Amino acid sequence: xxxxxxxxxxxxxxxxxxxxxxxxxxxxxxxxxxxxxxxxxxxxxxxxxxxxxxxxxxxxxxxxxxxxxxxxxxxxxxxxxxxxxxxxxxxxxxxxxxxxxxxxxxxxxxxxxxxxxxxxxxxxxxxxxxxxxxxxxxxxxxxxxxxxxxxxxxxxxxxxxxxxxxxxxxxxxxxxxxxxxxxxxxxxxxxxxxxxxxxxxxxxxxxxxxxxxxxxxxxxxxxxxxxxxxxxxxxxxxxxxxxxxxxxxxxxxxxxxxxxxxxxxxxxxxxxxxxxxxxxxxxxxxxxxxxxxxxxxxxxxxxxxxxxxxxxxxxxxxxxxxxxxxxxxxxxxxxxxxxxxxxxxxxxxxxxxxxxxxxxxxxxxxxxxxxxxxxxxxxxxxxxxxxxxxxxxxxxxxxxxxxxxxxxxxxxxxxxxxxxxxxxxxxxxxxxxxxxxxxxxxxxxxxxxxxxxxxxxxxxxxxxxxxxxxxxxxxxxxxxxxxxxxxxxxxxxxxxxxxxxxxxxxxxxxxxxxxxxxxxxxxxxxxxxxxxxxxxxxxxxxxxxxxxxxxx
Numbered sequence: 001x002x003x004x005x006x007x008x009x010x011x012x013x014x015x016x017x018x019x020x021x022x023x024x025x026x027x028x029x030x031x032x033x034x035x036x037x038x039x040x041x042x043x044x045x046x047x048x049x050x051x052x053x054x055x056x057x058x059x060x061x062x063x064x065x066x067x068x069x070x071x072x073x074x075x076x077x078x079x080x081x082x083x084x085x086x087x088x089x090x091x092x093x094x095x096x097x098x099x100x101x102x103x104x105x106x107x108x109x110x111x112x113x114x115x116x117x118x119x120x121x122x123x124x125x126x127x128x129x130x131x132x133x134x135x136x137x138x139x140x141x142x143x144x145x146x147x148x149x150x151x152x153x154x155x156x157x158x159x160x161x162x163x164x165x166x167x168x169x170x171x172x173x174x175x176x177x178x179x180x181x182x183x184x185x186x187x188x189x190x191x192x193x194x195x196x197x198x199x200x201x202x203x204x205x206x207x208x209x210x211x212x213x214x215x216x217x218x219x220x221x222x223x224x225x226x227x228x229x230x231x232x233x234x235x236x237x238x239x240x241x242x243x244x245x246x247x248x249x250x251x252x253x254x255x256x257x258x259x260x261x262x263x264x265x266x267x268x269x270x271x272x273x274x275x276x277x278x279x280x281x282x283x284x285x286x287x288x289x290x291x292x293x294x295x296x297x298x299x300x301x302x303x304x305x306x307x308x309x310x311x312x313x314x315x316x317x318x319x320x321x322x323x324x325x326x327x328x329x330x331x332x333x334x335x336x337x338x339x340x341x342x343x344x345x346x347x348x349x350x351x352x353x354x355x356x357x358x359x360x361x362x363x364x365x366x367x368x369x370x371x372x373x374x375x376x377x378x379x380x381x382x383x384x385x386x387x388x389x390x391x392x393x394x395x396x397x398x399x400x401x402x403x404x405x406x407x408x409x410x411x412x413x414x415x416x417x418x419x420x421x422x423x424x425x426x427x428x429x430x431x432x433x434x435x436x437x438x439x440x441x442x443x444x445x446x447x448x449x450x451x452x453x454x455x456x457x458x459x460x461x462x463x464x465x466x467x468x469x470x471x472x473x474x475x476x477x478x479x480x481x482x483x484x485x486x487x488x489x490x491x492x493x494x495x496x497x498x499x500x501x502x503x504x505x506x507x508x509x510x511x512x513x514x515x516x517x518x519x520x521x522x523x524x525x526x527x528x529x530x531x532x533x534x535x536x537x538x539x540x541x542x543x544x545x546x547x548x549x550x551x552x
Contacts, residue, residue, distance in 0.1 A: 073328055075288040075382070077130035078169070081250050083137050084112025084153035086276025089256035090143035091202050093269065104263055106143055109255025109276045110150030111224050113137030116157045116246035119239035123161040124330045124358055126286055140255045140276055147260070153252055162242055163290030163385075166249075168235035174278040175223070175253065200256070202271035215272070216262055222277070227251035235284060249284075253277035288385060289473065292330060292360035294546050295386025296484075297407055300363075302394045303486035305329065306533040308361045311542060316361055328382050329361040333543055348551075357546060360386055380414045384473050388549050389481040390542070393500070395493035395530070400485060400500040408515035411476050415518070477518040480549040481526075484542065488530035500528050525549075 087109030094102025115137050129135075138153030160166075199215065230248040231237065237247070256274040263270060296304040305316040312331035336355040348354050362382050383389070391407055393400045483504065485497050504526040506512035514521040527545060531538035 072127045073125045073330065074127040074130045075125070075291060075328075075385070076286070077126050078283065078285050079129060079132070080134045081115050081282045081284060082134065083115055083250035083279035083281075084139050084252040085279045086110065086112050086253040086255035087140035087142045087150040087153075088200055088275045089258040089261075089273030090145060090148075090150075091200065091259045091271060091273050092145035094146075101269075104259040104269060105145060105147045106258030106260060106273055107145070107148040107150065108258050108261075109143045110140030110152045111226075111254050112140045112252025112276070112279045113153030113155045114226060114248055114252050115250040116155060117166065117237075117239075117249050118157060118159055118246040119162045119164060119241070119243045120159050121162055121242055123159060124292070124332075126160065126164070126288065129158060129160070129286065137250070137252055137279070140252065143255070143258050143273075147258070150255055155252075157246055158249075160239065160286065161288060161290075162239065163288055164239045165287050165289050166235055166237040166239070167285050167287075168233065169283040169285055171233055171280065171282045173280045175280070198275060200273045200275055205271055216264070216267075222254045224251060224254050235282070238289065240289065250280050250282055253279045290387060291328065291382050291385035293357040293386070293550055294388045294390050295360045295362050295383055296390050296392050297362060297383055297411075298392035299394070299397075299403060299407070302392045302397070303533050304361050304392045307392060307484065307486060307531065307539075308359060310531075310533045310536050310539050311359060314361075327363065331359045331361070332356050333359055333546075335543065335547070354547065354550070357543075357550060362386075380411070383411060383414075384418075384476050387479065388546060389476070389479050390546070391481060391483045393483055393485050394487055395485050395496045395500075396487045396490045400483075400496050401503045404483060404500070404503075405515045408517075412516040412518060415476050415516075475518075475520075477514070477516040477521040480522055480524055482545060482549070483526070483528040485528050485530045486533055488538065489532040489535060497528065497530055504528055 089109050090106035092104065092106040094105050096102065115135065135156055135158070137156045140153045141150035143150045226248065230251045235249065254277055256276040259270045259273045262272065296307065298304050305318045308314050308316050308329060308331045309318065311333050314329060314331035316329040316331070334356050336353070360382065391404055393403050397403070483500065485493075485500060487493065488497065503512065507514060508523055508526050510523070514523065525548075529538065529541050529545065531542070533539070
């Protein structure tokens with residue numbers, strides 16, 4: 001029966017036989033394809049390992065148009081810092097066995113959180129803080145029964161790059177305002193007055209019950225011991241060096257007092273406590289005084305972004321068209337990765353070993369950039385924030401000496417424009433003093449007038465519309481600089497480079513005027529370094545020369 005069934009089965013059900021044949025064919029076909037693919041992969045890996053490395057290296061220096069990373073960069077921002085308010089005091093009474101109506105034992109409220117700032121190495125931008133806008137510290141917790149004080153509010157630590165300048169725009173201190181009102185108020189207004197913003201009543205009572213009650217004196221505004229260590233107002237900090245310990249910008253307010261503080265003959269069991277003080281609110285401006293250790297300055301499409309990719313792991317946008325860089329790109333050149341012997345042994349002015357330096361790829365400058373043409377004055381402002389300037393000149397795009405002179409001409413015009421603005425600002429602040437005149441000069445600013453009219457000498461609420469003056473930075477012409485001659489691998493660039501070297505030698509010797517035309521311009525060691533950024537040739541000389549200029 002089994003033989004008959006096995007013999008007659010294909011005739012009765014022919015689909016079973018076809019399906020098995022199809023399945024066996026597909027299995028054979030897939031196994032053959034898998035073996036062929038595996039053999040090809042082994043053959044490619046054994047024959048050409050070097051070609052893949054070359055392709056990877058060339059793709060980083062000559063990437064595809066869509067192979068880039070956008071650099072999020074901010075060098076100036078305004079922040080509103082709000083210190084934490086204090087917690088409220090507690091209204092509580094002792095309740096234990098055999099003590100049905102005990103004394104007051106409410107705890108005090110906790111102090112508000114503080115706001116600190118610290119300059120650290122490794123940060124290169126303010127975009128992390130600029131996106132927040134308003135920074136608030138934690139509020140202190142309310143007091144509890146059994147004389148338990150409330151916990152403190154959480155502190156906030158702001159970490160900024162080295163070279164950040166913090167300047168105060170306005171400040172609102174409710175504690176100082178209340179103290180001034182208390183000094184100017186009459187004695188009748190201070191004593192026996194219930195204030196909703198100051199007192200807390202027992203939950204079972206209503207304000208009308210205390211309408212005729214005489215409250216204790218409004219105590220003088222208190223400040224925590226930490227507030228004595230904060231930066232005095234107005235804030236003006238220059239964090240040019242890393243700070244070991246955080247700096248206190250805004251101290252948190254103190255908490256309210258519990259009901260045991262108001263026990264007296266008049267109030268043996270007080271059913272009220274005080275609220276916590278509100279925190280101070282400060283509006284500050286943060287600005288980077290030092291953008292990077294080295295700044296690339298050059299004409300559009302001179303090879304600055306490719307040079308930055310060759311020196312670091314930056315993924316700046318690279319293209320054959322002008323203005324591929326629309327904002328500064330920051331790269332880091334690592335000198336010591338703590339794996340073996342460092343490439344260069346250098347130290348900072350403070351004696352700290354230098355393990356890296358930062359490089360800024362500044363957008364290209366065009367003629368009349370100081371007149372706000374092209375990308376405008378905003379990017380010329382980045383040039384004066386670099387410690388060392390590296391002028392990137394294209395040897396294959398005409399006379400290199402003329403290109404260098406054009407770049408310096410724009411920088412010198414921008415420096416003169418800055419000098420004119422500074423002189424005009426200084427003249428506007430000059431006081432026309434008269435022996436018999438008003439106590440506040442008419443030429444004084446709104447902030448000076450507020451200080452003169454305020455007897456306490458404390459600026460409580462500065463005008464929010466005031467504009468801070470620009471930072472006084474080192475003139476561009478006095479900064480160390482050198483020239484990086486790119487595209488030196490092209491034919492016919494040797495004569496152009498020789499002419500550039502000869503020109504720099506005459507500038508150092510004093511036979512030729514400085515390209516900026518300034519008298520006190522830097523005339524130290526000038527050099528022109530030929531490189532081919534797209535091939536990665538000659539790049540190793542740039543860190544050596546840069547470190548020598550940074551350490552001077």
